[in-house]
Amino acid sequence: MAQIRCPKCAAPVEFDAGTRFVKCSYCDSQIYIDRSGAGFYYAIPFKLSEGDAIGTFKRWAGGSTKAKDLDRLAQIGKVKKRYFPVYLFRRDVDGKEEVIIEPAGSTILPGLHQLKVPGGDLKIFDATFDTNGAEMVKPDIDMTHYLSSLPGTAKEQSLVFFPIWTIDYTFGGKDYQVVVDASSSEVFASIFPARGSTAYLAVAILGFLAFVAEGLVATMNLFLALVLMGITVVAVLASSLFVARRL
Numbered sequence: 388m389a390q391i392r393c394p395k396c397a398a399p400v401e402f403d404a405g406t407r408f409v410k411c412s413y414c415d416s417q418i419y420i421d422r423s424g425a426g427f428y429y430a431i432p433f434k435l436s437e438g439d440a441i442g443t444f445k446r447w448a449g450g451s452t453k454a455k456d457l458d459r460l461a462q463i464g465k466v467k468k469r470y471f472p473v474y475l476f477r478r479d480v481d482g483k484e485e486v487i488i489e490p491a492g493s494t495i496l497p498g499l500h501q502l503k504v505p506g507g508d509l510k511i512f513d514a515t516f517d518t519n520g521a522e523m524v525k526p527d528i529d530m531t532h533y534l535s536s537l538p539g540t541a542k543e544q545s546l547v548f549f550p551i552w553t554i555d556y557t558f559g560g561k562d563y564q565v566v567v568d569a570s571s572s573e574v575f576a577s578i579f580p581a582r583g584s585t586a587y588l589a590v591a592i593l594g595f596l597a598f599v600a601e602g603l604v605a606t607m608n609l610f611l612a613l614v615l616m617g618i619t620v621v622a623v624l625a626s627s628l629f630v631a632r633r634l
C-alpha cells in the first residue's frame with residue numbers, strides 16, 4: 388500500500404501500487420495518481436443542451452464551404468452526450484505559462500487535440516458533480532506517454548473531463564460525424580461534404596478564355612472588343628451568381 392495526501396482536504400489516502408484512480412474517503416474527491424504525483428479530476432459543465440448542439444451543427448453545416456443544403460438535408464442519426472478525458476498540462480516554458488491539452492482516451496474523433504479549456508470553468512470532479520447522463524469515456528492513455536515530449540517544466544497537471552456532443556449524420560448516402568465542443572460551441576469534423584468548386588472553376592476558365600480572344604479582337608477592332616468584354620463581364624458575374632445560388 389502506498390499513501391498520498393488528498394489534494395483537496397490533505398487527508399491521507401492509501402492506494403495500491405498501479406492504481407490510478409482513487410477516492411478520498413474523507414471528502415469524496417476523485418483523485419488521479421500517476422508517477423508524477425496526485426492531481427484532481429476536473430470536469431467542465433455542459434453549456435449546450437442537445438437542442439443547442441444540433442442548432443450549432445446546422446449553422447456549421449450552412450457554412451459556405453459545406454455542400455449546398457447540407458444544413459437542410461443532413462439526416463441526423465445518433466446524438467451522444469459524452470465526457471471525454473484530456474490531460475491538461477500547465478508548463479513553465481522560459482518563464483511563460485503554456486497550457487497543453489492532450490487526449491487521455493484513444494479516439495478517432497476529430498478535434499480533440501485542439502480543445503481549449505475555458506478559464507474559470509473547471510469544476511472539481513467529485514461525488515457531488517452531476518454528469519447529467521453524459522457517458523464517461525474512460526482514460527486509457529497514460530499521462531507519462533506525453534511527459535517526455537512536453538516543453539518546459541511542469542507547473543500543474545490534471546485530468547479534465549471535457550463535455551462534447553457527437554453527432555452522426557448521413558448526407559448523399561454517406562455517414563459522417565462531428566464533434567461539438569459543449570463548452571465553446573466549436574464544431575470539429577475531419578471530413579464533411581464540401582461544396583463542389585468545379586462549377587466556379589469552369590466559369591473562371593471560360594471568362595479567361597473569352598478575355599484572351601477579345602484581346603486578339605482588340606488589335607483589329609477596339610470598339611467591337613470593348614463591347615464583347617462588357618458582355619463577358621456581365622456573363623461571368625451572372626454565371627457566378629447562378630453557381631453560388633443553385634449549385
Ligand SMILES: [Zn+2]
Pocket residue numbers: 393394395396397398411412413414415416
Ligand atoms: Zn479529501
